Amino acid sequence: MASVEAAIPCLRFQQRHPFFRRPTAERLPFCRKSGLIVRSQQQVESKAFTDEENALINALIGIQGRGRSVSSSQLKEVETAVQKLEDQKGVPDPVSRISQHYRTFVGVDSFTVFQEIYLRTDDPRISNIVNFSDSVGELKVEAVASAKDGKRVLFRFDRAAFSLKFLPFKLPYPVPFRLLGDEAKGWLDTTYLSQSGNIRISRGNKGTTFVLQKETEHRQKLLLAISKGRQVREAIDQFVAANQTTTKGEFELLEGEWLMIWSSQEVTESWIENASKGLMGKQIVKPNGQMKFLVDILFGLRFSMTGKYVKSGSNTYDVVMDDAAIVAGPYGIPAELETKYTLQLLYGDEKMRISRGYGDIVFVHIRVQK
Structure with a gap:
């Protein structure tokens, strides 16, 4: 099977698209690395999916960068699934049933792809849309x-244009589709x-595998909010x-590598102070x-800092981090921190954790699979 990209998370990927319903069309979110594309729309309970579908959704949770850095174990x-x-x-x-509303599962990138x-129109079409932001516009x-x-x-690509908020007209994208011949054509099964x-x-003619969702489960809804940076x-x-x-x-505080993807910290300190409090990188x-x-x-x-944790109550752990250093290869310079x-664990499963840590800051971590 071809390599896989997933979101979301979204979004988790190289490309991603949210889609909006139109009377006779399907607007699908699109994510890609070299393999799998994930899409999603409304938020529903896990019961909206079969056990096998939930297994796929669970496998996709935690893939970052739209799949570019997915581990071999998670890809498998x-x-x-x-x-x-x-x-x-x-x-x-x-x-005959694909003219429905779908939306891409999230990843955390600076733009969105649809x-x-x-x-079911007189002019059947597929359109790929890169949305840079609500204030900039799209391609x-x-x-x-x-x-x-x-x-x-x-499908056969035949035209492209920028729609930018600061321009009152569309700006043609200079791609000579007619000269591309078969390179402008493709299919999707x-x-x-x-x-x-x-x-x-779905599988494309270039070996890409797409996973699309019409409805999302709760973790995907949260990851979507994080990717947009709104109402997290x-x-x-x-x-x-x-x-x-x-x-x-x-x-339980599960073992493994956990990458921080969001925190509620609003006051910015020096990077080394942030790093020593777990506000950056991996835990x-x-x-x-x-x-x-x-x-x-x-x-x-x-920057490396080690310490210990001890369970102190229901969902709570006392943490002491006291051995810090700036590391370059096998060498390190100690730091007095x-x-x-x-x-406090607010939620945790094998893929995602929500916690309250230093200074009552709320964190969202995803588990990094090797």
Whole structure:
């Protein structure tokens, strides 16, 4: 199977697209690395998905950079989940049902990529849209589209233009599509469409695998808010409250490498103070109560700080970090720093953790799979 990109997270990927409903079209989110593309829309409970679909969603959680840095183990996990769903076939004649509203699962990037699909019109089209921001505008690349059969959609790119907020007109994108010949053409096969329509898997002519969602589960909603940088605290509060009713409320500080993707800190201190308080980089939880903060600086330099944690109550841990150094290869320069705080777990699973740490700052970490 081809390599896989996923979001979201979103967003987690090289490209990503949210999609908006139109009467006769499907606007699909698009993410890509060299393999898998994830899309999503409304927020619903996990019961909206089958066990096999949930396995795929879980495999995609935590993939950052739109899949560019996905580990081989997580890639294999996603590929296995995709294959299981494709083996089930899903509904027959999926192309006749793809004119629905889908939206891309999140990743954390500075822009968003969409894909619009219009099949039930006099001018069937597929459009890839790069949205730079609400204030800047977008680039739209369009293709003529047609359904070859119940599984495959053919397309040929023929025009592109910028729509920028500071210009009263569209600016043509100088790509000679007519001179590209077959390079401007392609196809997309839908290999799985769930009975509910919530999950779709497609494969493209260049070996890319796309995973699309019509509805998202709670973690994806939170990651989407983080990727947009909007109303994150509200999304966290809603997520934690929703999970208090579905879990026993007891979480463990799981071992592994955890990458911080968001914190509620508003006051900026020096980078070394932020690093010593776990406000940057990775938090590595080791056996026997050992913990490390690790931050890549530049030119191979790293900030490293080790310490210990002890469980002190329900969902709480006392943390003492007191051995800091600036590290370059096997060498290190000690730094006189010490940080003490109580770590409270607000939510935790094998993929994502929400906690309250130093100075009552709220953190969201995702687990880095090797």
